[in-house]
Amino acid sequence: MKKHIAVVPGDGIGKEVTSVGKAVLEKIASKYGHTFTYEEALIGHVAIEATGDPLPHDSLEIMRNSDAVLFGAVGHPKYDNDPTAKVRPEQGLLKMRKELGLYANLRPIKLFDELLDASSIKPEILRGADILFFRELTGDVYFGKRERIDGGNTAYDTMIYSKYEVERIARKAFDSARTRSKRLMSVDKANVLESSRLWRETILEVAKDYPDVELEHQFVDAAAMLLIKDPRRFDVVVTGNLFGDILTDEASQIAGSMGMLASASIGDGTGVYEPIHGSAHDITGKGLANPMASVLSAALLLDISFGLKEESNDVINAVDAVLKAGYRTRDIANQNTPPEMILGTDDIGMKILERL
Numbered sequence: 001m002k003k004h005i006a007v008v009p010g011d012g013i014g015k016e017v018t019s020v021g022k023a024v025l026e027k028i029a030s031k032y033g034h035t036f037t038y039e040e041a042l043i044g045h046v047a048i049e050a051t052g053d054p055l056p057h058d059s060l061e062i063m064r065n066s067d068a069v070l071f072g073a074v075g076h077p078k079y080d081n082d083p084t085a086k087v088r089p090e091q092g093l094l095k096m097r098k099e100l101g102l103y104a105n106l107r108p109i110k111l112f113d114e115l116l117d118a119s120s121i122k123p124e125i126l127r128g129a130d131i132l133f134f135r136e137l138t139g140d141v142y143f144g145k146r147e148r149i150d151g152g153n154t155a156y157d158t159m160i161y162s163k164y165e166v167e168r169i170a171r172k173a174f175d176s177a178r179t180r181s182k183r184l185m186s187v188d189k190a191n192v193l194e195s196s197r198l199w200r201e202t203i204l205e206v207a208k209d210y211p212d213v214e215l216e217h218q219f220v221d222a223a224a225m226l227l228i229k230d231p232r233r234f235d236v237v238v239t240g241n242l243f244g245d246i247l248t249d250e251a252s253q254i255a256g257s258m259g260m261l262a263s264a265s266i267g268d269g270t271g272v273y274e275p276i277h278g279s280a281h282d283i284t285g286k287g288l289a290n291p292m293a294s295v296l297s298a299a300l301l302l303d304i305s306f307g308l309k310e311e312s313n314d315v316i317n318a319v320d321a322v323l324k325a326g327y328r329t330r331d332i333a334n335q336n337t338p339p340e341m342i343l344g345t346d347d348i349g350m351k352i353l354e355r356l
């Protein structure tokens with residue numbers, strides 16, 4: 001198979017983890033006789049520094065003209081600490097999602113058995129947890145009108161959804177529920193928000209086409225509580241952009257660490273595969289970043305964009321084997337991990353490549 005992949009590392013640990021994700025794709029190509037070609041593009045702070053624009057036109061074209069995008073992370077403390085900055089790295093990420101029509105963000109929460117004790121949640125509560133979030137990605141308060149008024153002393157953001165936006169993410173989630181345990185949880189705040197009432201109304205309409213799927217609604221506050229109380233109660237979850245952002249960072253603790261969570265952003269065109277974590281400047285340049293989220297994002301890329309299921313499973317199994325052998329990055333180690341088994345980003349990447 002011949003495929004062209006845009007590699008977009010972005011900022012901070014984005015660069016460190018994406019180089020491991022890319023190495024895994026290269027390994028898979030040589031092992032299975034595929035030809036993958038790569039093209040790098042700038043986004044985020046590095047793009048602002050080089051061009052003044054967090055998503056230069058050229059970068060978007062490179063992504064549009066590729067078969068899939070392997071993305072890292074954006075962000076820089078300079079902007080996090082300056083609320084007045086008009087140009088921000090995150091604008092590049094949001095524009096990429098909008099321009100590529102990436103309305104569905106799939107965030108699998110897969111707990112590797114070996115990491116049962118890496119979480120702060122009790123093993124008996126966690127064992128067997130396996131959740132798939134469908135986070136809507138191109139609507140909501142992220143893209144609604146926002147403004148400062150009253151001479152800058154008042155600000156608002158608009159939480160906005162149209163029926164078609166809810167319907168298309170709902171269909172993806174219902175379709176997926178059919179292939180899993182036939183249960184779907186929709187998360188909203190319909191007891192307060194009008195946009196959530198439209199959300200729930202639309203979910204109920206779409207549900208008529210899926211009588212074989214058991215639908216449950218939860219308010220987002222209760223869902224946040226239940227996720228920690230009883231993670232196994234969750235299977236497929238569909239929710240809006242903001243609630244999905246927050247709940248999946250919370251859910252990363254079910255998988256042990258932010259460094260374990262991969263995602264696939266799909267929709268109208270080229271798919272983007274990205275860890276859910278950010279640029280993590282607290283650990284940038286120290287070799288401490290866990291690259292498994294990027295490696296597992298590469299596995300999602302192989303499966304979803306290229307239909308290479310066997311290759312994708314091979315990558316997941318290699319991660320599993322490295323964990324079974326006892327190797328850890330610092331974020332998934334605990335007090336019982338022997339210090340010599342705690343590896344840096346590139347070294348644990350090498351272990352994964354060796355298994356492949």
Ligand code: NAD
Nearest residue numbers: 073074075076258259276277278279280282283289290331
């Ligand atoms: P973050 O995800 O970057 O980091 C949160 C915590 O998790 C930090 O302690 C970090 O060290 C740890 N962590 C994250 N990924 C890790 C990994 N792979 N291995 C080990 N530890 C890991 O979130 P934040 O600190 O809230 O944000 C930092 C910057 O990243 C901000 O500028 C934010 O806007 C941006 N951000 C970008 C994305 C993205 O590009 N998709 C996602 C989230 C945050």
Ligand code: IPM
Nearest residue numbers: 074075090093094245276278
């Ligand atoms: C994510 C991030 C982004 C989001 C930020 C950086 C804009 O947190 O990908 O989860 O909120 O979607």
Ligand code: MN
Nearest residue numbers: 245246249276
């Ligand atoms: Mn997030």
